Amino acid sequence: MTLFEASEIVKVFPGVRALDGVTLTLEAGSVHALLGENGAGKSTLIKVITGLYRPDGGRLLMDGREMSFGSPHESAAAGIGVVHQERNLIPGFTVGENILLQKLPTSRGLVDRAAIRSEAARWLAELELDIDPDQPVTELSVAQAQLVEIAKALSVESRVLLLDEPTASITPNEAALLFRVVEKLKDDGRAILFVSHKLEEVFQICDTVTVLRDGASVLSGGALADLTRDEVVDLMVGRVHEALSLPERAVDTAVPPILELRGVGTASGHADVDLSVRPGEIVGLYGLVGAGRSELAKALLGLDRITAGEVRVRGEAVKIRTVRDALRNHKIGYVTENRKEEGVFLEQPITRNIAVTIWDRLRKVLGYVPAKVETAMVTSYVEQLGIRIASPSQLAGTLSGGNQQKISLAKWLAAQTEILIIDEPTVGIDVRTKDAFHTLIWDLAANGLAILLITSDLPEMITLADRVVVMRDHRIRGELPNNHDYDQMSQQVIRLIHAEGTTAA
């Protein structure tokens, strides 16, 4: 039975058709996947369905009746519950108040706390969650917070539930709990839309799928049982995706490591971390979100305290105190995973974004920086990395994600680093640019850079790394030489991740 239908939805922004005739049908008692690359229009579609955007064309039908939503309130009233990608709880409020925020129960004009408690408890019980409605949400774990948000989405008596990347920041074990809840909601006859980047999850819990590409639905409501993983990827990408072929590259194992960690422990909880990288080598540091990989990188740069063990650079034990110290004295650079907040200065021109690491080197008397040298340097890297720009004074925020990532990387190349820590370089970047980045990283190593590649993208790791180091719960769980065979490697890595039973929460 069709509960909800979005038919031929069109949404136009100045200069771009974000949605161009998208159709999506949700059946009762079924989980429907919404797939598509970044920028394909998934979030725009969700915003249209939830009443944050008004569509410029097409119809929204609930139980076959045409609806028009002017605000999230109206879509909620119609029975559409949403769990958004961002955390949407109010700190300082209790679990119960957060669940019922959309319509706080009142008696005689005042908020009725007893009613909140009992009603919230009812929704939590529905999800079989053991959470006290009176607890402040600040005391919840991330997974608990996620589940509370589902309770919140249900509390509007919703029969249609949209889950936007619900597993993005939780561990596999916590995800399993979430999936049990989803199964239960499905059995109760609700229609669920599941948006995720993780194809494994989609194949695990979804029944049907809609794939978006460039604002259009290239597949609307196909049964997942009839599709293979590769077919889905090809639909998302829009062409048959060929495996990347990279030239030969050999690592000279006789060369001593340029960066070496011996028994390192940090204030954020790492212990006994041993790790080494040689010049010309790509070492992959693999782990799930929250395993402590970026934290390790930041501790190496002096942003967190190293409490045990030693860090050796070029054979000498060193104490790195700041990023500047790492760059200036040890030639270590770090390309952050958090591009928009830590990688680029969105409101500054491209020139400054790249030159930021070299002013220290270019400066003359009284700190004067000769503009000509600066521009020449920047232009050279803009060309080498194929960054498409209108002018070097263009603001970085006006560029695409891929080009921003190139800028984030370019500043470290300009700084002539010899050790480069690259953190999740291709998150949120389309498949084609992703291949280009892989070629670049490969190429940098071939030119002698030592690269520590942090990623939770298994194919990326297996394509690029010479050695794979697996981290879980802030500890190294094992190290494997990479033979670039996807099936074999992925099994070994997954086995390491899940070794010794379950992860501690």
Add this chain to the structure above:
Amino acid sequence: MSAPVSSTATEALREDTPVEKPPRGTPWWANQRVGLLLLVVLLSALFGVLRPAFFNQQLVVFPLLRDIAMFTVVGLAQLCVLSIGHMNLAVGRMAAFSMMITGISYDLWHFTLYSGLLVGLVAGTAIGALAGWVIARTGVNSFVVTLALDFLLLGMIPLVYTSLTENAAFVTKPPGMRELRNFSLADVCIGNVCGSPAVPQLAIFAVIAMAVVGWIYARTRLGRELLMTGSSVRAAELSGIPTARRVIIAHAMSGCLAALAGFMLAVSTGSIKATIGEEFMLPSFLGPILGGTLLAGGFVSIWGTLLGTALTTVIRKGLDLLGVGLESLNIYLGLILLAALSTDRIRTLLSDRQAVASSSPPPPPKAAGSQEGER
């Protein structure tokens, strides 16, 4: 220059998509500084027509320029912290504190005019650096820290004055102070050619301050790093900028300029007392903000600060000549600030609408914005 990127990688990275067009540059009529300049000129002409006395060199233009010079320095003091997205609510009290030290140096240690100024500048720099240090060390919002510092100084300064002076003012005037107050460029002659009697010599301090601050922000590593810190502290830290030190330096610069402004005020009023700088807070924000400096950090305009200050000072003076009571002037100044910023908003909206070529969907409307919480 080593080039670690090989041509194969460059080839792979090249894109066949068209160049992403940035939103078109703002048209000239939307340029804030041009608008300000026109306004200043038009208003001056208007006041001149209504009250020809407005162009009286000694009685009007001379003190007008002296005020513009002083408030420009006050504006620059605020601009330095605005550049990193901070605020200095104690800008006036820092001036008072520095002048207290200067006063002590004249009164007790019999310093000369300029060595006293130097001591004051050092004191201002130190108190500013202290504010910066507390902010950098604790991570507490600059608004709160400078507000608390303002309290502290507000309490401390009168205590010192009452214990050291008879009438709550330092009376010793070093030689040269009176001359500095009254002399104009007419007193500077090269051969037979003398300068205009309308331009006070005191303005030279503002010119120097503008040149130095302008040089720092436009040409040096320090200035750029300050702006980057203002744009995004986290990105700056991760790009190897010592952000804590930059925060301290920005506040120290602010303190130093506040001290200079305090000195200019002390010279032009002829007395060093505890109330110096009490009127600085509003103009310190008016000049830079009207001139286009961003409250959120990352962009500053030195000329804009001068023009913004000039505009408010001309209006103040003009209305004064028209017989509007001195304190009710505030009504007009406040209205002008609101009007200027609202029209700025309208202008931005208009030029955005013209540049719809921008390819990205509009950002979601900003929610209940807090002063520094938007980034």
Add this chain to the structure above:
Amino acid sequence: MKRFVRSTEMTLLVIGLVFFVGLVIASGGDLLAANSIRVLLQFLAVPVLIGLAQMVVLAVGQLNLAVGAIGGFAAAAMGVLMADHGVPVPLALLIGFLLAGAAGLLNGVLVVLTRINGFIVTLATMTILLGVQYRLVGTRTVDAYPQGLKTFGSAALFGVVPWIFVVALIVAALLALLLKRTVPGRQLLASGGNPIAARLSGISNDRSVIVAHALSGAILGVAAILTVASSPGVNKSIGGDWLLPSFAAPIIGGALLTGGSAVVLGTVLAAFIVRFVDTARAEFSLEPSWVNFVVGAVVLGSVVLGQVRARRQERRAVVKAPDAAVAGGVS
């Protein structure tokens, strides 16, 4: 209950009590005399209200630089209406109160309409209202208003608790009730705590901002009434020294500048502590300037301590659950 024991309010309560006992001992018990207590509370009414007026805008992540100007302007308007135009007392007070509320409302509307930073908007309205206040009273001190009002201003319940202090407490209680137990109050705090989430839950953040500023104005209206009632006259300097204390009370009371915290009790307690500082100053006959000095130090100390505590908690949380690092919205 356990949560309350660890809260800022509890700390302030303990500090306040210790301070008070210390003062009582230092004064040789004189402070416990009915008259001393009455004086202590008499000068506490207005500071409590201006602290609350700031607190309520801080709760939505805004600030109000115009607290003193709104209060001073409203007080001047009341005084002039009564003294110069012979308007009956209740009507004049009502008009003044409404003017203050309207000024606050105007702040809110301007912030929402122009999208200009609230700091600048209230700086501008502050300047304007200061001018208006001066226009109204000039250099005069307006005091020719009915004696009845002044009698109310100095009257005290049982000769100990001044009526104006009772009024301030009632306002505080109403505000607490509003913020904690009514739907608009909860929505206001939700907007301050997480604007995006609030919007997705169908709450209008714009409305919350306007409501907060209007409430701030209304509270200042009450503060103006109490000022007119309890001071010898109305002049241009009323409200001139309100700005700094208005921030001191909520900040010491534990309010977050980023919004989302409703600390009515904390603000009231902090106002008490500031008042004790002043009493101590008088007790030891020190310069009035000492009060500012000490309050400045206390504000700085309390925010620094708060920050240190928050950071330590964060660190502990990270060690326990590594995932907490990505939970930006909740922490």
